[in-house]
Amino acid sequence: MEKIQIEIGDVVRMKKPHPCGSHEWEITRVGMDIGLICKGCGHFVMMPRVKFNRMVREKL
Template identity: 55%
Template sequence: MPASEPLQVFIGDVVRLRKPHPCGSHEWTVVRLGADIGLRCHGCNRRVLLPRRELERRLKGFTSRGPDYLPIPHAAAETDTPTEITSS
């Protein structure tokens, strides 16, 4: 059986899980990515780690999506232009 594509999850996504947290909240914000996904509860601010497969199984849907990437400032953009070398 071929493995399916992993779920596209981004930092800042707000997800809704099938069962509520003991505080009563269903919504979580993604705060860490990797083999384990870090989530922060909207009700009590508790942080938990779930294996990616466990998150995919418990996920009911996305409430809102975070940015696809975090823009990196181009500090090196100023140095990309070649400098003139003068010979004396």
């Protein structure tokens, strides 16, 4: 799978849904870790870039 070029403010769709049911996340931080905010409930998470690259489906 090719790497997706991401920037702050992009919205991505992940493989697994958040417990609130939303698959869509907004990127708030880019670096070794990726900061994400759930578009459904507003929950903030930090994820290592390697895990993010495995979990992301598409850039919306």
